Amino acid sequence: MDTAERYRRFATMEVRGHSASYETLAAQIAVDAELLALIDRLPASRRQPNLLLGAVRFLGGPVTEYRAFRAWTVAAWDRVEQTMRGRFTQTNEPGRCATLLPLLASLPQPLALIEVGASAGLCLYPDRYRYRYDGGPVLGPTDGQVLLDCRTDGTAPLPEQLPTVAWRAGIDLNPLDVNNTNDVHWLESLVWPEQHERLRRLRDAVRVAQTEPAYLVRGDLNEAVGDLIAQVPDGATAVVFHSAVLAYLPTEARESFAETVRSLPCHWISNEAPTSCHPCKTACPGPHRRTMTCSSWPWTGSRWPSPVPTANPWTGSPDPPARSSVAVARGGARGFFCLQRGGLLGARGAA
Numbered sequence: 001m002d003t004a005e006r007y008r009r010f011a012t013m014e015v016r017g018h019s020a021s022y023e024t025l026a027a028q029i030a031v032d033a034e035l036l037a038l039i040d041r042l043p044a045s046r047r048q049p050n051l052l053l054g055a056v057r058f059l060g061g062p063v064t065e066y067r068a069f070r071a072w073t074v075a076a077w078d079r080v081e082q083t084m085r086g087r088f089t090q091t092n093e094p095g096r097c098a099t100l101l102p103l104l105a106s107l108p109q110p111l112a113l114i115e116v117g118a119s120a121g122l123c124l125y126p127d128r129y130r131y132r133y134d135g136g137p138v139l140g141p142t143d144g145q146v147l148l149d150c151r152t153d154g155t156a157p158l159p160e161q162l163p164t165v166a167w168r169a170g171i172d173l174n175p176l177d178v179n180n181t182n183d184v185h186w187l188e189s190l191v192w193p194e195q196h197e198r199l200r201r202l203r204d205a206v207r208v209a210q211t212e213p214a215y216l217v218r219g220d221l222n223e224a225v226g227d228l229i230a231q232v233p234d235g236a237t238a239v240v241f242h243s244a245v246l247a248y249l250p251t252e253a254r255e256s257f258a259e260t261v262r263s264l265p266c267h268w269i270s271n272e273a274p275t276s277c278h279p280c281k282t283a284c285p286g287p288h289r290r291t292m293t294c295s296s297w298p299w300t301g302s303r304w305p306s307p308v309p310t311a312n313p314w315t316g317s318p319d320p321p322a323r324s325s326v327a328v329a330r331g332g333a334r335g336f337f338c339l340q341r342g343g344l345l346g347a348r349g350a351a
């Protein structure tokens, strides 16, 4: 796909309905030969619309009107390019904890959480956030600063208690530091301009993480996950999870990750686009944008990577449910997830 098409698709398929300013800018960039030529000076992996638009905002450029955006961006191109070469799209969305929660709460407690592709690690605090499913009672610490408001559909077993987290750790190629002003500014610049609620949630979650920074290691998930599993405290249930990460990996690395994690004594929760997660590809019918799979340890061996896990991850029952679902937090935290037969969760709605 060429750069123009990439920006056109971003405008029509990703930001439409979520960010009017980005939709306009991306659609105009897609037909702007001079700007496209500048973007094409970057390696293909660094030409993403989110990276360019985030870099311009990070540097203080205007993103509301195309002429002003274009004039500023062309004039500041050296700095924009440097930022695009030096930074990655590392959007960190604590709202994803709302979909992870029922699975995490159903495992034997306490948990040792290991998030691969953790960015700043904001999904490593499911026990520190508050949750409200379908406008019901609020679940979580009374002094919690982050409230994840969620909508559910179906019969997902919503937890009555939060999981207990004994240990939290993450891996990222480039871990972001919640106590570093530039890193936090970068995270904020990645939130689309009209997503005010999402920005508020991010800032609140950063404050939570600042008081109890997670142990984040720099490295490739395939290489580093084994070392972290070896550090899990005795008596804690090891859970490896990831969300919006596998798309960044080449196919061989995804497959090797499936093998790596299957060789380790841990539960595995994958919250990914169906196209990025090999086991989900064939198992998630319909217009779903994301799927969630949960595999339990000890593994059921020969059944994996069967696209359809044999147990219901919500209940541990050997009988998969016919259908149930749970939503993700409102305010831009990505669509809703529905549990398909065999414990697969697919999301409809925003990417």
Ligand SMILES: C[S@@+](CC[C@H](N)C(=O)[O-])C[C@H]1O[C@@H](n2cnc3c(N)ncnc32)[C@H](O)[C@@H]1O
Pocket (backbone or CB within 6 Å): 088, 089, 090, 091, 092, 093, 094, 096, 116, 117, 118, 119, 120, 123, 171, 172, 173, 174, 219, 220, 221, 222, 242, 243, 244, 245, 248, 249
């Ligand atoms: C879109 S962010 C998602 C962050 C977080 N999981 C969330 O859901 O909010 C993807 C993250 O994966 C990281 N990443 C990509 N490839 C990786 C790899 N091979 N090993 C470790 N981290 C990786 C990126 O650096 C980035 O921080």
